[in-house]
Amino acid sequence: MMVPKITFYFDIGSPFSCIAFHVLTTSPVFSGCEIECVPVSLRGLFQLCQNTPPIAVKNKFQWINRERIYWARRFNVPMSEAIPEGFPASTADVQLVLCLVAREHPDMLVPMVQRLYREYWADGNSNALTEGLSVVLEQELGPQIAERILALAKNPDAKAALEENTQEAFGSGAFGLPWLHCAQGGQTGGFWGIDHFGRVADFLHLDRGLDGSFGVLL
Structure with a gap:
């Protein structure tokens, strides 16, 4: 029997991607799935599909803020009620770094994403996505690997990896995040x-009954 596969497209700057990542990696509902985490640019995705950023829509930001708190509490996801300073953050650099981690050291991607989500959405540390990113990399990957990843990120060709991932998400139908491309039995x-x-x-x-938090989901 083929194992169900979920390709999870995400951006650290998206609170709902944070919640989705937590559920996919901790809920028993998805424990039997193959899950591939793919970093993309949410801004780039909006540009590709000509979608208006949610915070640019009147009244939507307030609604989104209530929703992120509700779903975070529903699934026991660590998340501060306060919006991180400077939100929405520019995530181009951190998403590029995550693309390189996924390519060069795929086994380290999930712990790295966990750390960044905790820093930004639970602790409100916006610096972890900018000037403090190198520190997080060193702590999670070790100095040598962190130095190599940061060096690779300076290569103009490295940007293509993030653009390709974003185009892949768009090609699969994505118009926002989190986006999940699912495969099961040829479907x-x-x-x-x-x-x-x-x-x-x-x-x-999958068996929804394995996680009581699924009781309110469509």
């Missing part, structure tokens, strides 16, 4: 948003 489907994780579980024939 594929795309799903957007944490509130549609119930449909993801149904599509992949």
